[in-house]
Amino acid sequence: MVRKFRRPPGNLDDLTPRQIVEELDRYVIGQRDAKRMVAIALRNRWRRQQLNPDLRDEVIPKNIIMIGPTGVGKTEIARRLAKLAHAPFLKVEASKFTEVGYVGRDVESIIRDLTELGVAIVKADHTEKVQQKAEELGEERLLDLLLPPMSPKLTVGASDDTGQPTPPSAQESYDATRSKLRLQLREGKLDHRSVEVEVKERGLPIGVISNAAGMEELESGLRDMLGGLFPGKKKKRVMKVPEALKHLTQDEAQKLIDMDEVTRDAITKVEETGIVFLDEIDKIAGRERNLGPDVSREGVQRDLLPIVEGSTINTKYGSVRTDHILFIAAGAFHVAKPSDLIPELQGRFPIRVELEPLSKQDLVRILTEPRNALVTQYQALLRTEGVTLDFTQDGLEEIASTAVQVNDQTENIGARRLFTIMERLLEQILFEAPELNEQKVLVDAQYVKDRLRKIVKDQDLSRFIL
Secondary structure, three states, X not given: XXXXXXOOOOOXXXXXXXXXXXXXXXXXXXXXXXXXXXXXXXXXXXXXXXXXXXXHOOOOOOOEEEEOOOOOOHHHHHHHHHHHHXXXXXXXXXXXXXXXXXXXXXXOHHHHHHHHHHHHHHHHHHHHHHHHHHHHHHHHHHHHHHOOOOOHHHOOOOEOOOOXXXXXXXXXXXXXXXXXXXXXXXXXXXXXXXXXXEEEEOOOOOOOOOXXXXXXXXHHHHHHHHOOOOOOEXXXXXXXXXXXXXXXXXXXXXXXXXXXXXXXXXXXXXHHHXXXXXXXXXXXXXXXXXXXXXXXXXXXXXXXXXXXXXXXXXXXXXXXXXXXXXXXXXXXXXXXXXXXXXXXXXXXXXXXXXXXXXXXXXXXXXXXXOOOOHHHHHHHHHHOOOOEXXXXXXXXXXXXXXXXXXXXXXXXOOOHHHHHHHHHHOHHHHHHHHHOOOOEEEEOHHHHHHHHHHHHHOHHHHHHHO
């Protein structure tokens, strides 16, 4: 039976594929087909969880290959999808891996890295649940540093040197002082004070063994295994009160978290909801035709095959099954074709979707519509200097036209061209903003032409600048 994990708030349980696409539309312009495919894949995960355990294990994810030029939104779709699902998400470049025996990383490190991300996500969720309790305990520890507890000899009911009980006034005075300090701490009146806090140093006599494939996992494993043999030294550091409170709260939160439960939940989360984005899959496509760097292309595909097909990978947190991890591959496929992949790997990516090149109108929408739109970012940045930046419609269209023109004349890098153009366009304003004194700057078509005319006209120059 598949282990179930507690779903975090704001999960996809209530989102239909149509609503998932609408959420993606807030960040990615166009590419309707790709959004529909990933929305269906994500919704199928929820559907699978509703099945009987016997059938649930038999339903495998339908992995996707996105085909399209750079800068059209392939990575952004996958990243936003994972964020929406609150799922462990790892983006890797297929070209950085090589088959065993050649310089490069072992493909199994993909799952190890994904598991690390899963542990971090679950640990953050568990920390949030105990945060209030940790803050209370951290505050008490900080107050103990500011006002050390009374000596046992001075507590109520204890006897002094003469054998007479200590009067309750001493305890009452201590409690009143502590309450006053607590109030001052919460009001920020003690932020200027410093305290001495004991911190742990975790030092191990192990250096970097090698950068060869798999060695980073070996080194990490040795550190964890030998950590108990070399307990961290404790030393005292002087901190300001806010920093000390943060440190003590984090320390208390670590004590309240059950790491065994975190690990179990994280492994389940990775196995059931993990997403791996394999970029540049086209770089390892193609048969071996010559010697040199290309010799390991097909080898990488064969090493990837067991992971995509479903296998068990050993990590420092335990064994992780990859049967139900969703793999989304992407590539421009200018030279190679998806059919150049080995047949076994092709069969594990049954869904293929082609992303469309961006038109001028798409670029205009990218500048203004998404939540993280470039125009919005630059307006917010300059507003910090008191400068108001306004774009006219014809100015936006001129920026988009320039991006299309430069993409046609040089390399087509899609929407990423807008980053370089906007920087060149606003370079003078960004430099002089502190001296503009609450001015309003209007960016219209003529302004864009004046700033970019020389660069666009000189193709050789634009190759280096844009």
